[in-house]
Amino acid sequence: MDRKRSGHIISRGLEYAITFFLILAINFFLPRVMPGGPLLSITGSQSSDLPVVIDEETKYKLMEYYHLNDPLHIQFIHYISDALHLDFGYSIFYNVPVVDILVGRLPWTILLMGTALVFSTIFGIIIGLESAWKRGEKLDHALLVIMPFFRSIPAFFLGAIMIFVFGYKTGWFPTSGSMTPYMNYAGFIDHALDIISHLALPMLCLAAFEMPGTYLLVRNICVQQLGKPYVLMAEARGLKERTIKKHVLINSIVPVINQIAAMLGFMVAGTVFIETVFSYPGMGMLVYNSFIERDYPVLQGAFIFMSLVVLACNYVADIACSYIDGRTGQE
Amino acid sequence: MHEKTLFQRLKSPKGITGLAILCFFIFIAVAAPFITSYSPADVSSSPLLEPGSEHPLGTDDVGKDIFSNLVYGSRTSLMVALLVSFGVLIIGTLAGVFSGYTGGNLDRVMMRGVDIFLMIPDLPLILILAAYLSPSLWNIIFILILMGWPVGARITRAQTKTLRVSGHVDFARVSGAGNWYVIKKHIIPDLYPIMITTVVMQSIRAILSESGLAFLGLGDPSYPSWGTMIKYAISYPLVFFTDAWMWWLMPAGLCITLLVLSFVLVGQALEGDK
Numbered sequence: 126m127d128r129k130r131s132g133h134i135i136s137r138g139l140e141y142a143i144t145f146f147l148i149l150a151i152n153f154f155l156p157r158v159m160p161g162g163p164l165l166s167i168t169g170s171q172s173s174d175l176p177v178v179i180d181e182e183t184k185y186k187l188m189e190y191y192h193l194n195d196p197l198h199i200q201f202i203h204y205i206s207d208a209l210h211l212d213f214g215y216s217i218f219y220n221v222p223v224v225d226i227l228v229g230r231l232p233w234t235i236l237l238m239g240t241a242l243v244f245s246t247i248f249g250i251i252i253g254l255e256s257a258w259k260r261g262e263k264l265d266h267a268l269l270v271i272m273p274f275f276r277s278i279p280a281f282f283l284g285a286i287m288i289f290v291f292g293y294k295t296g297w298f299p300t301s302g303s304m305t306p307y308m309n310y311a312g313f314i315d316h317a318l319d320i321i322s323h324l325a326l327p328m329l330c331l332a333a334f335e336m337p338g339t340y341l342l343v344r345n346i347c348v349q350q351l352g353k354p355y356v357l358m359a360e361a362r363g364l365k366e367r368t369i370k371k372h373v374l375i376n377s378i379v380p381v382i383n384q385i386a387a388m389l390g391f392m393v394a395g396t397v398f399i400e401t402v403f404s405y406p407g408m409g410m411l412v413y414n415s416f417i418e419r420d421y422p423v424l425q426g427a428f429i430f431m432s433l434v435v436l437a438c439n440y441v442a443d444i445a446c447s448y449i450d451g452r453t454g455q456e
Numbered sequence: 457m458h459e460k461t462l463f464q465r466l467k468s469p470k471g472i473t474g475l476a477i478l479c480f481f482i483f484i485a486v487a488a489p490f491i492t493s494y495s496p497a498d499v500s501s502s503p504l505l506e507p508g509s510e511h512p513l514g515t516d517d518v519g520k521d522i523f524s525n526l527v528y529g530s531r532t533s534l535m536v537a538l539l540v541s542f543g544v545l546i547i548g549t550l551a552g553v554f555s556g557y558t559g560g561n562l563d564r565v566m567m568r569g570v571d572i573f574l575m576i577p578d579l580p581l582i583l584i585l586a587a588y589l590s591p592s593l594w595n596i597i598f599i600l601i602l603m604g605w606p607v608g609a610r611i612t613r614a615q616t617k618t619l620r621v622s623g624h625v626d627f628a629r630v631s632g633a634g635n636w637y638v639i640k641k642h643i644i645p646d647l648y649p650i651m652i653t654t655v656v657m658q659s660i661r662a663i664l665s666e667s668g669l670a671f672l673g674l675g676d677p678s679y680p681s682w683g684t685m686i687k688y689a690i691s692y693p694l695v696f697f698t699d700a701w702m703w704w705l706m707p708a709g710l711c712i713t714l715l716v717l718s719f720v721l722v723g724q725a726l727e728g729d730k
Binding site for chain 1: 581709716
């Protein structure tokens with residue numbers, strides 16, 4: 126059985142590797158098929174505020190430097206090997222290597238997405254299970270109306286309201302950035318508190334964006350589980366409500382984890398909006414800023430990084446599920 | 457039949473509420489020129505007026521009438537929703553039926569491709585595409601269809617696979633019906649419920665994406681959009697210090713929320729209570 130599991134893990138890993146390769150290929154071909162030609166994505170636009178004027182000789186040198194005069198397949202090999210060495214070129218706007226910017230931004234996004242994910246998953250599971258248990262009762266009906274309503278609010282609008290209520294009206298939390306600038310911290314705890322208070326609003330906002338999806342998912346899976354014979358058997362044996370819920374939860378956890386991992390790409394979109402509204406210096410705001418500046422290398426590098434994080438999380442979820450559920454990999 | 461028809465499902469309280477809100481917005485979009493006398497692009501009024509008899513919701517920082525932007529914004533949202541959802545429906549259904557009905561290796565490769573596609577975070581990719589293309593509503597619609605059809609194809613394909621091995625399809629084939637005949641007469645009609653769900657889900661996605669992209673500055677300047685209104689409202693530094701948020705920020709946000717909610721409610725009503 127163990128061999129089957131490792132075989133399953135390896136084959137999934139290969140699939141993710143192919144996916145990542147395809148993402149790199151998309152990134153390679155996009156600038157080459159889009160209007161403006163590939164050099165546009167390196168030097169920036171002609172029609173921006175500061176138009177880049179290049180004479181033919183420099184242009185040829187640049188084309189030579191970036192291997193743009195080579196045949197396409199040679200270019201592609203160069204591109205892949207650069208990408209594997211984490212070389213995504215230079216930022217047009219900041220004029221530093223793209224990787225340096227990305228690595229500086231990544232921790233903030235992981236902090237924001239990670240805490241929001243933990244928060245929304247825990248609450249989503251608790252509320253979803255409760256709602257499924259009380260299926261057809263008032264609580265369930267109420268939740269089935271409230272949750273979709275939350276889902277209908279655009280993330281950036283929710284963020285704006287939160288800034289207004291918790292930032293301006295009550296003044297409880299800071300509304301932008303990730304730390305107080307030029308602050309002298311008395312100690313580690315002071316520093317941590319400052320980061321947490323800056324994290325609070327965007328995190329709550331992202332969690333509120335993510336939770337309705339988790340709730341509906343958990344509710345649907347648990348409703349299916351509750352109809353199974355083992356639940357009836359457990360009830361007939363007179364087991365306590367808590368014990369039965371535990372059984373149901375353990376049996377539902379694998380699809381829940383898989384689905385939540387699959388929704389991560391969707392959560393990235395929420396992160397872009399929320400980081401933009403709260404000026405939180407993570408990958409999301411970087412994507413927004415580099416879109417506004419038409420900073421193509423950073424935009425594409427950020428896309429690769431975010432895809433890599435999403436794929437890695439999916440792979441971790443797959444591995445975790447194969448350990449939780451012994452049947453994985455068996456046909 | 458013991459199964460409720462689509463029409464019966466829509467007659468639930470949720471369905472009626474959703475349809476009522478949707479009809480309200482459709483009415484506003486159609487009757488826009490009669491509801492407001494200002495053009496949404498008209499900047500002739502003085503800026504930052506408070507609501508009054510001339511301007512029911514005041515004016516924004518460049519002197520546009522907020523109410524008429526709100527009214528005309530419903531046209532943009534509904535148009536994007538309509539075009540994107542039908543674009544996804546047509547391409548997704550064709551691809552899904554083809555993949556599910558043919559089966560075999562081709563089907564497996566196609567569905568692997570769709571799985572891969574669904575895992576890619578779509579917003580950064582949309583922004584990259586939009587950064588290369590010029591900002592126009594048609595480009596946004598094109599991109600949203602491009603990124604959306606795999607979802608439609610996946611659902612349709614699953615249902616097609618079930619239908620293909622069901623009794624009446626087998627019977628039709630044994631009776632000598634050709635592939636085209638079976639797909640046209642027995643598969644497509646049985647896909648109608650799924651198609652309606654696809655349209656509803658894609659409309660939700662399209663409205664939220666359009667307003668979101670407009671908020672990020674990707675909007676088409678010649679089409680008024682609720683997302684753009686929110687963008688300018690919160691980038692105006694004094695919006696939260698005066699009462700301007702009440703008539704500038706809130707109405708646009710509430711309109712998006714209500715319109716999306718109407719589709720969500722219709723979708724829930726169509727799925728029926730589980």
